[in-house]
Amino acid sequence: MFRRINSGFLHNRGHLYSFIICLIGLGLFVIYSEDSFLHFSSSAWGWITAMAGAAVILTVFTFQLPPQGNGLSLDSSVYLACIFIFGLSFTLMVLLLSSLVLLFLEWGSKVGKHINNFAIYCIMIASASFIFTALGGVQGPLLSSRLEAYVSAMAVYFILNTLLIGFYYYVVFHKNLYNTLKGMLTDTILAYACTLVLSLVLTILLYHNHMVGLGLFLCLSILISYSFKRLFSMYRDIEERINRDPRTGLFTHSYFEQALEEEMSSSKISGTALSLAMIDIDDFKKYNDHFGHLKGDGLIVFLAELLKRETENTNIIVSRYGGEEFTLLMPGYDAAAARNFMESLRRTLNHSRFEGSEIFPQGCLAFSAGIAAYQPDVHFKSELVDHADQALYYAKKQGKNLVHTYGSQSLLEQDIDFSQDVRDIEQQLNLFMYKDLETFKHSKRVFRYAMDISELLNLDTLSKRQFTLGALIHDIGKLEIPWGILNKKDKLSLEEWEMVKWHVTWGKEMALTNEKFKDLAPYIELHHERYDGKGYPYGFKGDEIPRLCRMLTIIDSFDAMTTERPYQPTKSFKEAVVELRACAGSQFDPELTELFIRYIEKREVCGSEAAI
Template sequence: MTKLKTFAGKINSGHVYALLISLLGVALFTYSNHLEFLQYPTPRWVWIYALTGASLILTFSLVQLPPEGNELTMESAVYLACIFVFGGSTTLTVLLLNCLIFFFFDTSTSWWKHLTNFSIYSIMICLSSYTFDLFGGHPGPLINDELPAYLMTLAVYFIGNTLLIGLYYYIIYKGTLYETIKDIIKDSFVVYLCTLVLSLVLVVLIVHNSFFGLVLFLCLSTLLCYSFKRLFSMYRSIEERANTDQRTGLFNHSYFEEALEQEIQKSRASGVPLSLAMIDLDDFKKYNDHFGHLQGDKLIAFVGETLKSEAQQHGIIASRYGGEEFTLLMPAYDILQARVYIDQLRKKLNNSRFDGVEIFPLGCLAFSAGIASCTSDIHDKSQLVDQADQALYYSKRQGKNTVHTYGAYSSLEQELDFSQDVRDIEQQLNLFMYKDMETFRHSKRVFRYAMDISELLDIDALSKRHFTLGALIHDIGKLEIPWGILNKKDKLEPEEWEMVKWHVTWGKKMALTNDKFKDLAPYIELHHERYDGKGYPYGFKGEEIPRLCRMLTIIDSFDAMTTERPYQPTKSVEEAIIELRACAGSQFDPELTEFFITYIESRELRAGDAAI
């Protein structure tokens, strides 16, 4: 039958369950046995010793089953046969002797685990014995007319073991009871079936062949146990190959995914910290291009061997994530411990010799690493991977050969994020370079104005980011306007102007397709609203328009007035300031207009002083 195995860090809930099972098992044993063994005649004791010896031999003939550490022994066939031939009381006596002897032989197992397994057997034997009696079974030879009693007894024994073990793993792993029991049945049903059928075979052998029949049964059972062990060994060998990256000897990506999910569940259940490090070899492509893929594979293998050796010494799960990327899954490591360990590993690799490392920028092997720690708000393995990957990105951005922990140096992360977002938006704006170069230049100028203004306004870092990026992307919707209208030298016709006005709606839809830029949609959609409510697309008025959108309207209009446009004359800075003041209160927010004018005048004054 399947036996228990406890896990470090989870013994509290497991011990409570074991205590309850032990109390129930001992109570049932005491109630059912009644110390009847004190009155057994000598022939009965001879059989008890013989059956105890048989059960001990089968107890030591273990069959291993998933989940890892589960052990199934075939002594249950002896107990069931004993119920069918001699009754439940004799069977409990055989169990007691078996467990006492096994307790003195197996000193590596804690006493409470021995007691728990004894109690589980006692519960199953008692329930099976009661079932056999309830369905009209009589101890002795196998009787065909009593087949329902035998089948029901076998079913109760099987169900009892499955439920008792399933509840234990349900408590330990905090999963669903249904899934836990289903996994146990799926993994061990065939072995259970063999054990239960063998119990009926043993009944026939005992009744008709006495002790010789028992010897024949032991030979058959031992051979079956040996066969199961060979099959399990083959299974493990195939599983190991399936879970191993052949190039490095590390675990592969698939195994990493499974292990990560399991370790997250363990961490959440026990409260033990868990960290994940993602490692990427720096400048590996340069090495690969210079020496070829075969030598590059040798370098990957060398790094894999180093990681594997280090990981095995510290209880860490090292995997090849793909290409030159590796993962280190670190149970019991908090974020600080993980950083210290990965930094030491980085330095060790820096000092490792390998052919050709002199072509690397630092003249040595180097990697960048990102570390994330499993926290209470991590509900899915992909979240932890994304955080570690993001930390790895920041590590690369800091110049490589560094270790970065997720959430550290938030100001640096914000700066790097902002720089990357600017580049992403500029890639989109590059499309204007063939369609309307002036819109491209206008967007860049408005962005620079917004950068200056954001430093003067009393706004938080997130608002500053949204405002400046919104200024850069505000005209993105003009990509949908036909080239002929965008570049028309004459005044636009009414229907053409209506099409131009649609660019704010088209731009908003573009921004909403990317989660990174959806917060910029208001700046795209509302930068042509007017303070007096006569703008488009909604006709919002005054405070209905977000404050920074009102500021963007002023910046956009000022740049439009002071640079050459095909459908309007160009104004000087002084003329543009006059226009801004003239439209303050109607087109523009009066307060923000004066704020912007003060900025422009100050800038012009500094430019004049510099010219002198």
Template sequence: MSMLKRARTMKLNARHWYFLIVSIIGITVFIFINQADFLNYSLNNWIWLYALVGATLILDHFTFRLPPQGNGQSMDSSVYLACVFIYGAPFALSVCLLTLIILSLYNRKTPFWKNLVNFSIYVLMITGSSIVFSASGGEIGPIQNENIISYVIALSVYFSINVLLIGFYYVILMKSTLFEALKEFFKDIIVVYLSTLILSLALSILISSNGVFGLALFIALSTMLSYSFKQLFTMYNEIQEKAIKDQRTGLFNHSYFENLLDTEIKKSKAAETSLSLAMIDIDDFKKYNDQFGHLKGDMLLAFLGNFLKTECDPAEVIASRFGGEEFTILMPGYDENEARHFINRLRKKLNDTYFEGVEIFPAGCLSFSAGIANYRDDIHDKAQMVDLADQALYYAKKQGKNNVHVYGSGSVQEYEIDFAEDVRDIEQQLKLFLYKDVDTFKHSKRVFRYAVDMSEVLGLECTERRTFVLGALIHDIGKLEIPWGILNKKDKLTPGEWETVKRHVSWGKRIAETNERLKELVPYIELHHERYDGGGYPHGFKGSQIPRLCRMLTIIDSFDAMTTERPYQKTKTYEEGIAELRRCAGSQFDPELVELFIGYMQQRMLEQQQPAAGFET
């Protein structure tokens, strides 16, 4: 059984226990207070009993709901309160009992236990209000001005009991605090409660002074008032529907989704339950739009919206349109495995669902890519969760589309995709060298390839490998700021020109710091000309003050510079370059890392049977 189903079962059991306790208490109180009072009624009492039961049934039929939560309300409480004021609690309980019997016989679709719970709640409310009415000096009979305080107190207790009983129900069902439950519930129905007070007093006066005609007048007035509240709720629903729904797809819109996601994250955090979010993107939607036009594209969006709604509603998950051809599915109670299974099932079913024109898609069918993010403790707001789902969607697209990817589930795949994307971005920036200094561009590419191999030799884990290799690729980016004349000068540089060249590490650092994704590469850009003995630049760091991988980059960078043709120095063979590395080990280079690199180069030369001269790739 899934966590969601177990949670629902626990809520259901707790709710049944609560209803059972309320029913037992209500029935016990009824027996104790009523004591079969109806057996002693006169004909006039029975007439009024039937008349008031009829009024109660009519008002119950015109039950209405109040915005925004849609809590059900009816004016039948005004009848019960009037009975308490004029005839006393036993008579009011008789009206309540006969109403229960008739409702149970008339509407057999409603389970009897629901009617019994409602009856028990009314019994407790009627009894409580009657007790405080008598205790506060109220006298049963026609309405008297001097009893006005007793009437108000009785009404307050009547609805206080109602609010508490329903509040406890929401505490059990929703696991919220009693204060929060009462605050929301009271805010929604205070107007109805005040109306009921006025109506109960009006009914008491009408019955006392006008008899049956007064009761009929009251029913007409209450019915019209109930109908007005009902129309108000209908109008509210229509306006809310337009405000929260996407008109093209019929799904919830972006704004509603964001509010709902924020709410569900707070619930998941408080109750420590699972929550998953899927971001869905229709594959090759632009191709369909270009082929058939935007009108047909809108029809496809509407088709997919209806498909998602049909599939998501029974599963109790919420589909929304995020924007364009992107959709979201919010899955409360679903862990990442349940979410993956549900979205994958959805994807396969869509693949098998025909829509006109799908033949133009690469797969010959409708498909989507989806990214899933599961709520974690380190997610503090909705934006973080949306970003993770969006990143997972990106990974799904990069793996060939028509695919579902859960964020963090394929760390190797995610790393390779991110790495390839970073390499592509950096290479785009380095291509600026093609017009300014093609040698620097080629040098950066060779150093990059050396770094890829050395990351294996050093046994670097994914994060270190990424920064080291990317740092090697971008290490000379600051040379873009060096004047063309100096960068391409064939003669030996003057001291002033050499100082300008040395500043490229600082310029490169500033370039990298402007890009959030490149900031972690700054040490490789800034420190690749530091020396092991402290004689390098820009800071004169020495030994372990220089990060280990920056020391490795210095060796690679220098070896490639020595073994590649440069305008102002003699090109060395690989053997000469290796000899130079050994000569400078302990002064310019880290001696331990030098031996590792030399071992790698000797093995490479042996495998490829390279001649002594340097080469370019």
């Protein structure tokens, strides 16, 4: 069978799924093999033993298929040939005997895995046999006039195989069912076809050449298995060369990108910690200019060897990100554990001797490092990389030879940085003064709302900074929209509206060009997403949208409704509140909507009392 379930009974949902499969499979076995032990002759038992032995041998010679390394054995060709020649009850006896032998050979493995695999085989064999008989298939020699019966039986066998295993991954690991099934078929279609043809070959050999035919088939199948093993070995060797940086032997940037995406997905499903560290050799250019590029390359290799040694007994994935920059992807490490590891690594490098290290300002080899811990509301790998990159930038700015964790500045440092960031963003917004004054005023109002809401939500300093600055800069992409469209008095055409919608993407790209404002990109890009998934640009839904981005959507919409605009009537505060409630659950997060409404109503009451 293809892709045996090696994970056994891992999760609660997996328990239930496996239990149902076992009930169905074992039930079919009992129904169709009833009294078979008494009906078979000694000659038939000899054939059962021989066919079971062949199935066991082919299972032992299981090979892997590129690119994912999925396991495949050719034992299914034995079971299909048994269906075509000997019938269902005979085939089930072959399956039972081969399963018992494999259980004995793999005694240390879980019994549940063997029972589950046995049940899946029973379902596939019984279904294929039923289709074969229903379409006029006759047990015995291969009949070309009944070719559709053979093809249909084999198709049902492998469709069930794919569905049963694919649905297991869907239930247990919550993987997309369509993509899982598509990946399985893409990876193994050639091997499926090979097995189908071999089952027909074995049918012919068994009927006409008996044991000699079975022996020839085994020789052929073992050679094919060996060839596939060699192919997979060659594939892995080539893959290893592609994924490794030739100078340092570390993983490449492209491999890091792939691994980061996989680890983020795994962390999101399992809830385990994940951190990313980025390091950069301090004053590398000075060393390179002084000693030349060959010596500089030697320093890069020296650090790479140190990284390999220090991470040898861990599951940390070390990659060369580019030039003198490296990344350490750290599954299972939270921010504190990652910082402790990186500090130890930094001290180790400081005390490592290398020719010419005395020219460095620190008087020793040193690197700066930035650490970012994965959070569930980080949707894109680029966000986590940006967080680590910003932390690295901050470490450099503080004097180098430091490890900085994203968001861990002192309160005073954060306040100073926040004030400077507000001034920097306001300088950018001043460009709206001549192009669209209303957008400038709108951004300032949304910023003030965000400041109040951040206090109401008791946000930590980092979240407050991101939320309020994100509110201030959220419409920066409108600078790219032509003046005529931005200030049009009439209703926008469909083409013009599509251009306006691009402002979130343009704004994100503008933010990503500045190291300090990369972490504001989600607020710019996602403030037009809707709670029901009908927003843009991605159509994120519910909790897929970061919580503070959902709040920014409410603030942005409220200010747009209560401010005079050329393309829509202005609403009073009360009318806007009614509109917010009407759209809660569709456009807006219901919980955050009520929180904002309570804030705005309290603000109105306080304003009225002050006026009196």
